[in-house]
Amino acid sequence: MPGGAAADPGSQALDAGGAERLLATMWRIRAFEERLEPLKRSSMVHGLTHLSIGQEAVAAGVCTQLRDDEPVYSNHRANGHALAKGVDMGRLLAELMGRADGCCRGLGGSMHVVDVAHGFLGATGVVGGNLPFAVGSALASRLLGRERPAVVFFGDGAAQTGIFAETVNLASLWQVPVVFVCENNGFAEFTPRSAHTRVERVSDLAAPFRVAARTVDGNDVAEVHRVFADALTQARAGGGPFLLECLTHRLSGHYVGDPGGYRAAVEDEAWRARDPIGRLVRQADAAGWFDVERSRAAEEAARDEVEAAVAFALGSPFPDPGIPAELTYAR
Ligand SMILES: Cc1ncc(C[n+]2csc(CCOP(=O)(O)OP(=O)(O)O)c2C)c(N)n1
Ligand SMILES: [Mg+2]
Incomplete structure (x- = not known):
């Protein structure tokens, strides 16, 4: 399957090949989710x-900068993280459709996707609940004698939980290799950040714990790539934790079927002009790397891959009803 995480890509400055890889990855996520929405509306996909x-x-x-053995802990909005980390698209979709060939045999669904082989250690429905997993994983690697970074994605809403402060404190105290990646889309469900707190930037919450942090334009993939590369290099070298806040925007509801009453005040049009795919294409064009034709080809390849994934998932049976008991109890 094209795109996804590589075995050992290292962290280097973006070049034409790297930019193409980011383009392909973003198109795979976009095409997958655009197809997922109608599948969900027609009840082919289960759960939120x-x-x-x-x-x-x-x-x-x-x-795309992580090795397979550098784990990612995702949250409830996990499809993009999973695909970019290398989870097979067909197996991901089969999981969301509750099919036996899903990466968790169809028993988990969208908020329990796990793929150990690719270091995707899981989606979770517990907001903020993944943060300590990442610190525990980084601590475990330290105890085993290596600095193996763990990455955890969380939202601006998760930053308001008590466990966020506890986790960042311990990561700092122990100086473990963890990169906290906040996707600050300005909303927790239907509530804007301004209704939760007077602290606008999540990166400001790291300073009291003496954790280095940066806020970047989360719709500029080159900038995300560059700053994360530095954080990863620091973590791999034993330099301790880092918090990367990415300012971004979700262009649709909190979940498929969200009534969206609050969205009148959301500036979707302004954000559409800052669409991360179009921006990368403009940057690549200016750098002489590739133009919009390359983007169209990447889009087409992604949509073909999605259709193959749909056929794979639809062709997969539902799990044997006896399986949950077999997996729950030891013999
Ligand atoms: C511990 C916990 N509290 C509340 C919820 C309900 N809930 C689900 S998603 C969500 C908002 C999360 O917002 P954010 O972390 O910013 O992520 P986003 O949805 O914006 O990506 C909430 C409150 C939950 N799932 N778990
Ligand atoms: Mg949010």
């Missing part, structure tokens, strides 16, 4: 479906 359309630059800029 949280789309990340408009936020693809964060997943792509971060996950």
Whole structure:
């Protein structure tokens, strides 16, 4: 399958090849989720479906730089993180459709996707609940004698939980290799950040714990890639934790079917002009790397891959009803 995480891409400055890879990854996420929405509306997909359309630059800029054994802890808005980390698209869709060939045999669904082989250690429905997992993973690697960074994605809403402060404090105290990646889309469900707090920037919450932090334009994949590359290099070298805040925007509801009453005040049109895919194409054109034709080809390849994933998932049976008991109890 094209795109996704590489075995050992390292962290280097963006070049034409790297930019093409980010473009392909963003198109794969966009095409997948645009197809997922009608599948969810026609009840082919089970459980809540949280789309990340408009936020693809964060997943792509971060996950494509990680090795398979550098784990990612995702949240409820997990499709982009999973695809960019290398989870097979067909197996991901089969999981969301509750099919036996899903990456968790169809028993988990969208908020419990796990793929150990690719270091995708999971979506979770517990807002903020993934933060300590990442610190525990980074601590475990330290105890085993290596600095293996863990990355955790969380939203601006998760930054308001108590466990966020506890986790950042311990990461700082122990100086473990963890990169906290905040996707600040300005909303937690239907509530704007301004209704939760007077602290506008999540990166400001790191300073009291003496954790280095940066806020970047989360719709500029080149900038996300560049700053995350530095954080990753620091973490791999034993330099301790880092918090990367990516300012972004989800172009659709909190979940598919969100009535959206609050969206009248949301500036979708202004954000559409800052669409991360179009921006990368303009940057690549200016750098002489590729133009919009390359983007169209990447889009077409992504849409073909999605159709193959749909056929794969639809061809997969539902799990044997006896399986949950078999997996729950030890013999
Ligand atoms: C512990 C917990 N509290 C509340 C919820 C309900 N909930 C689900 S998503 C969400 C908002 C999360 O916002 P944010 O972290 O900013 O992520 P975003 O949805 O914007 O990507 C909330 C409150 C939950 N799932 N878990
Ligand atoms: Mg949010």
